[in-house]
Amino acid sequence: MRELFKKHFALTDKGAKDLQKASAASFFVYVINFFPAMLLLLLVDELLLNNVKEMGLYLWGSVLVLAAMWILLRIEYDALYNTTYQESANLRTEIADVLTKLPLSYFSRHDLSDLAQTIMADVAAIEHAMSHAMAKAVGFLFFFPLLSVLLLLGNVKLGLAIILPILLGFGLLLLSKNLQIRESFKHYQKLRDNSESFQEAIENQQEIKSFGLTQKIRQTLYQKMEESEKIHLRAEISAGFPMLCSNVILQFAFVIVILTGVQMLHTGEIDILYFLGYVLASIKVRESVESVNMNVEELYYLDSMVKRIREIRETKIQQGKDQTISSYDIEFDKVSFSYDKDTEVLKNVSFTAKQNEVTALVGVSGCGKTSILRLMSRLYDHDGGSIRIGGLDIKELSTKSLFEKLSIVFQDVTLFNTSVLENIRIGKKTATDEEVIRAARLANCEEFIRRLPEGYKTMIGENGATLSGGERQRLSIARAFLKDSPIIILDEIAASLDVKNEKKIQDSLNRLILDKTVIIISHRLKSVENADKIVVINCGRVEASGTHLELLKTSPTYNNLVEKAKLTEEFQY
Numbered sequence: 285m286r287e288l289f290k291k292h293f294a295l296t297d298k299g300a301k302d303l304q305k306a307s308a309a310s311f312f313v314y315v316i317n318f319f320p321a322m323l324l325l326l327l328v329d330e331l332l333l334n335n336v337k338e339m340g341l342y343l344w345g346s347v348l349v350l351a352a353m354w355i356l357l358r359i360e361y362d363a364l365y366n367t368t369y370q371e372s373a374n375l376r377t378e379i380a381d382v383l384t385k386l387p388l389s390y391f392s393r394h395d396l397s398d399l400a401q402t403i404m405a406d407v408a409a410i411e412h413a414m415s416h417a418m419a420k421a422v423g424f425l426f427f428f429p430l431l432s433v434l435l436l437l438g439n440v441k442l443g444l445a446i447i448l449p450i451l452l453g454f455g456l457l458l459l460s461k462n463l464q465i466r467e468s469f470k471h472y473q474k475l476r477d478n479s480e481s482f483q484e485a486i487e488n489q490q491e492i493k494s495f496g497l498t499q500k501i502r503q504t505l506y507q508k509m510e511e512s513e514k515i516h517l518r519a520e521i522s523a524g525f526p527m528l529c530s531n532v533i534l535q536f537a538f539v540i541v542i543l544t545g546v547q548m549l550h551t552g553e554i555d556i557l558y559f560l561g562y563v564l565a566s567i568k569v570r571e572s573v574e575s576v577n578m579n580v581e582e583l584y585y586l587d588s589m590v591k592r593i594r595e596i597r598e599t600k601i602q603q604g605k606d607q608t609i610s611s612y613d614i615e616f617d618k619v620s621f622s623y624d625k626d627t628e629v630l631k632n633v634s635f636t637a638k639q640n641e642v643t644a645l646v647g648v649s650g651c652g653k654t655s656i657l658r659l660m661s662r663l664y665d666h667d668g669g670s671i672r673i674g675g676l677d678i679k680e681l682s683t684k685s686l687f688e689k690l691s692i693v694f695q696d697v698t699l700f701n702t703s704v705l706e707n708i709r710i711g712k713k714t715a716t717d718e719e720v721i722r723a724a725r726l727a728n729c730e731e732f733i734r735r736l737p738e739g740y741k742t743m744i745g746e747n748g749a750t751l752s753g754g755e756r757q758r759l760s761i762a763r764a765f766l767k768d769s770p771i772i773i774l775d776e777i778a779a780s781l782d783v784k785n786e787k788k789i790q791d792s793l794n795r796l797i798l799d800k801t802v803i804i805i806s807h808r809l810k811s812v813e814n815a816d817k818i819v820v821i822n823c824g825r826v827e828a829s830g831t832h833l834e835l836l837k838t839s840p841t842y843n844n845l846v847e848k849a850k851l852t853e854e855f856q857y
């Protein structure tokens with residue numbers, strides 16, 4: 285049962301266990317709900333048929349039923365609500381945990397707003413269904429056969445008059461299940477699509493305004509909203525119509541019970557007590573089934589979200605064991621890689637970046653330099669060949685072991701909406717304030733941090749929106765100083781630096797990379813001229829490698845790059 289809950293409702297192990305308990309409580313709540321009607325029947329028996337009973341029976345009967353109801357409702361409430369909120373927290377943590385173990389390739393194939401919606405909105409929907417629908421529906425699933433047997437044992441005709449319409453109504457909901465799930469999935473997809481478009485429109489305001497696209501984007505968004513409205517309406521109709529029919533059939537059940545009962549009363553087949561008993565039962569059952577129908581609808585609607593969460597959970601996580609890397613040569617051995625399985629971006633790439641040396645990767649834009657860095661840091665996993673660090677295959681290494689030894693300063697710096705101090709401390713969580721300040725000084729950040737309103741305590745806005753490109757980059761360099769790892773990867777870090785700062789940064793970088801394995805990508809050939817080894821990449825292959833002087837003699841591509849670099853540096857606005 286627990287496994288079934290986990291699979292069908294995407295619950296955690298603990299959530300499934302709690303749901304089991306809540307379903308059992310719901311089952312007993314359904315049972316106890318029929319007891320007041322039974323007490324009423326005893327009274328009817330006394331008043332109409334003169335079967336006088338002790339007053340104590342009514343008194344103690346009522347007290348007992350009330351007490352049992354209170355206890356069971358309490359257990360049901362605790363099992364449903366207290367555990368539900370815990371479950372949604374657990375589920376979110378579990379999804380977040382899985383996401384941290386997925387390769388970056390997963391995120392490039394999935395929209396980030398979609399993932400955020402899954403973690404927040406989908407889990408909230410599961411939370412609501414867990415507290416309002418799941419246990420109730422499951423409890424009824426067990427209660428209904430018991431009720432049916434009792435009703436049939438009491439009187440077959442009247443029993444069937446109640447049971448058959450319920451079965452017919454449920455049958456209708458079951459028959460329309462696929463249609464409902466399909467339509468609600470379309471609605472779900474459309475909402476995701478719209479939220480992506482809104483996010484894109486908000487994020488790209490600068491481009492939209494500067495290219496005069498405001499009107500066009502607004503129209504596209506209106507159109508999307510109109511489409512979504514239509515899809516929503518179709519989903520509502522596909523869910524509402526079967527439920528309406530099912531509820532109408534239930535009303536008929538009540539009429540059928542009365543008609544059958546009256547006829548049987550006339551022929552003397554049953555007495556008035558039986559008649560009233562079945563009328564009361566049909567009223568109670570109708571109430572329960574109407575709310576169960578709503579629960580079933582909610583569970584159908586949940587299907588898309590459950591699938592989405594299951595898909596994340598079942599995505600293959602990056603394998604690898606925690607191991608200690610003790611030497612830091614990086615070897616690429618016949619490595620091949622593609623982002624989309626169709627176009628091979630890297631082909632048979634082999635080179636070694638030696639410990640205590642600077643290795644530069646050069647080549648025209650799009651030749652595959654950044655992809656090599658991504659493979660080296662396991663942000664993506666390569667398809668063929670092998671990559672070894674200190675002789676260890678990186679696919680055998682956990683990303684944790686790898687990142688302990690590796691710092692990356694990327695072209696696009698990611699900063700968090702927290703203080704300057706905390707943004708640098710990301711490089712080493714345990715660093716003291718003094719260590720952070722020292723790293724900032726080494727990366728030439730001090731002078732601009734002092735100018736900020738609250739110095740190191742200044743909040744820097746979402747993704748460092750309040751800082752210039754060069755300042756963001758220097759904060760990222762400060763993180764690398766703080767981490768002080770034996771492997772340093774520098775991806776176009778000079779791109780956002782102005783001439784004044786470039787020299788200062790170059791000096792600090794020289795200090796940073798001393799005695800380390802350094803891989804560098806830079807379009808400014810001046811930054812790579814002094815590298816111990818330069819690897820020339822051309823269309824995803826290694827074309828040549830050597831020092832600057834060697835390559836000037838042997839590599840036409842390198843000569844070409846040098847020529848182009850000179851032209852760029854001479855370019856005047």
Ligand SMILES: Nc1ncnc2c1ncn2[C@@H]1O[C@H](COP(=O)(O)OP(=O)(O)OP(=O)(O)O)[C@@H](O)[C@H]1O
Binds near residue numbers: 650654655
């Ligand atoms: N996330 C991605 N998904 C699909 N294709 C990608 C992705 N990133 C890069 N590519 C493609 O892979 C190829 C190599 O890109 P890569 O970024 O490695 O080149 P690069 O040499 O670093 O370029 P640049 O110097 O312009 O940064 C390009 O054709 C690029 O379009």
